Amino acid sequence: MLTDSARNKILELLADFKRQFGKDAVPGIVWVDAALNQGRVQSGIGIGFYTDRAEIEADIQNVDGLEIVLAVADEDKVRFVGKVVDYVDGFVLRSAAI
Secondary structure, eight states, X not given: OBOHHHHHHHHHHHHHHHHHHOOOXXXXXXXXXXXXXXXXXXXXXXXXEEXXXXXXXXXXXXXXXXXXXXXXXXXXXXXXXXXXXXXXSSEEEEETTO
């Protein structure tokens, strides 16, 4: 689930991507693990873009009216259970009871 703020930010990033690269894309939510990047980046949510729809067709979900892929390792999916993705100076996970 996405808050309006997160959805709007993803749409903004998607529009920026299309302007910059001239391609349609499907946004993907990823989990960045600080342990895997020697702490250079804090653990948290990142947004990426897939331009080869055929590659991710089976993984596309409609979340609050937005086609998106939850592109996280199986062991990280539990982080998203009962949570919403929000955007306040960056993407964060919040309890779904907000």
